[in-house]
Amino acid sequence: MTADLLARLAGGAGDPDGLDTRILDAALAEFETYGLRRVSVEDVAKRGGVARTTIYRRFGSKDQLLQAVILRECRRFLGGISAATEGLPTAEDAVVEGFVAGLRGARTHPLLARVLESEPEAFLPQLSMNGGAVMLAARDILADRLRRARPGDGEDYATVAEVLLRVAVSVLLIPGGGLALDDDAAVRAFAREHLTRMLHRTGG
Amino acid sequence: MTADLLARLAGGAGDPDGLDTRILDAALAEFETYGLRRVSVEDVAKRGGVARTTIYRRFGSKDQLLQAVILRECRRFLGGISAATEGLPTAEDAVVEGFVAGLRGARTHPLLARVLESEPEAFLPQLSMNGGAVMLAARDILADRLRRARPGDGEDYATVAEVLLRVAVSVLLIPGGGLALDDDAAVRAFAREHLTRMLHRTGG
DNA sequence: AAAGCTACAGATTCCGCCTTTCTGTTCCCC
DNA sequence: GGGGAACAGAAAGGCGGAATCTGTAGCTTT
Numbered sequence: 001m002t003a004d005l006l007a008r009l010a011g012g013a014g015d016p017d018g019l020d021t022r023i024l025d026a027a028l029a030e031f032e033t034y035g036l037r038r039v040s041v042e043d044v045a046k047r048g049g050v051a052r053t054t055i056y057r058r059f060g061s062k063d064q065l066l067q068a069v070i071l072r073e074c075r076r077f078l079g080g081i082s083a084a085t086e087g088l089p090t091a092e093d094a095v096v097e098g099f100v101a102g103l104r105g106a107r108t109h110p111l112l113a114r115v116l117e118s119e120p121e122a123f124l125p126q127l128s129m130n131g132g133a134v135m136l137a138a139r140d141i142l143a144d145r146l147r148r149a150r151p152g153d154g155e156d157y158a159t160v161a162e163v164l165l166r167v168a169v170s171v172l173l174i175p176g177g178g179l180a181l182d183d184d185a186a187v188r189a190f191a192r193e194h195l196t197r198m199l200h201r202t203g204g
Numbered sequence: 205m206t207a208d209l210l211a212r213l214a215g216g217a218g219d220p221d222g223l224d225t226r227i228l229d230a231a232l233a234e235f236e237t238y239g240l241r242r243v244s245v246e247d248v249a250k251r252g253g254v255a256r257t258t259i260y261r262r263f264g265s266k267d268q269l270l271q272a273v274i275l276r277e278c279r280r281f282l283g284g285i286s287a288a289t290e291g292l293p294t295a296e297d298a299v300v301e302g303f304v305a306g307l308r309g310a311r312t313h314p315l316l317a318r319v320l321e322s323e324p325e326a327f328l329p330q331l332s333m334n335g336g337a338v339m340l341a342a343r344d345i346l347a348d349r350l351r352r353a354r355p356g357d358g359e360d361y362a363t364v365a366e367v368l369l370r371v372a373v374s375v376l377l378i379p380g381g382g383l384a385l386d387d388d389a390a391v392r393a394f395a396r397e398h399l400t401r402m403l404h405r406t407g408g
Numbered sequence: 409a410a411a412g413c414t415a416c417a418g419a420t421t422c423c424g425c426c427t428t429t430c431t432g433t434t435c436c437c438c
Numbered sequence: 439g440g441g442g443a444a445c446a447g448a449a450a451g452g453c454g455g456a457a458t459c460t461g462t463a464g465c466t467t468t
Contacts, residue, residue, distance in 0.1 A: 053413080125324070416462085422457070
């Protein structure tokens, strides 16, 4: 059931008429505007111009619809990291740009901002449940970039990538610290100065 | 007002009859057992064997009482980190043991566990409000240990310490990742292998 | 084959209303 | 300076009934 849903969203194919996409767009817009709790399936149906039953037929339940929205947002987020680290010459660059892209992507995400501000109690469980899985996916993408930039040295890139992501998440959730990470330039400088050190020095 | 409260708790002095301590003990026990919301000031007064008015005279309000409890717990937590990193010969050791002590201290903290499980919606605001300040305090302690173990090399120990703490916090909030941190030994190995790299190599 | 529409049962939420409890303050006694 | 009683206002809890929402089913339409 979940695998089916994932499969439908994975390739971008499997949705020739674009109805799933239209429903997901409508749901995303509703959730971004009103939060999760106050949005009914009918609200989504109206905005999407479809019948309520169609949503149930395609997604099963409101919760599964939400999960599908989240899944798609995660895919976009990962795509952003992937794009920002594509073809960088060194592993250091990949660490820096991956960190910058991840932090900026999360900071500017409308749905995340809305939920975090409007229904934080719904966020912590979501974080404990699926947060780990999302992080594993992001970690693998980042680790792959690192590995390509510096092939065959046996570095534990997956762990390095996960630590990067965890630092980024904690900066998001606990803003008040002493780290100066106000804009992209500051974030980049911090990552370059401190986070790249977790990579083994190869050339020097 | 807050400074006054902090001053009274700071030295351990200023509470000759131990009444503040008894009230704080009672409040802590109540909060650990029943959570934050369901505990009334009278519950605390009964357990502490004092009049309700005394609590108001000494702490001002229920919220300030809670803040005082949290403050004391933070002091204990910081004391644990401080003790665990005392007199270690190298900065690497301080990083490792500070990380281990911080993670274990948070994981085994009864009040933290209770609130996280029973009223997570009260935790996220608390984290955004005071989390940063607590982290700054913990950071300074850790940074001081690192500096003592390796004096005068101009390393930015404060930032290193804060990153350590942020990684620890994120492990607490997002358990599902790929990091194997099940027991102290595993935590220690991870910290030794990956986190110490954020220190500049001095001797080699 | 799949979407739209209507109808429906059960669960959940919302609302107004009332009662209780809790908070924070005051005053007096010790 | 603490204990105790009394108090007003705020907040929380209980509780019916109404409305809404979820999820399902059956039938119609394209």
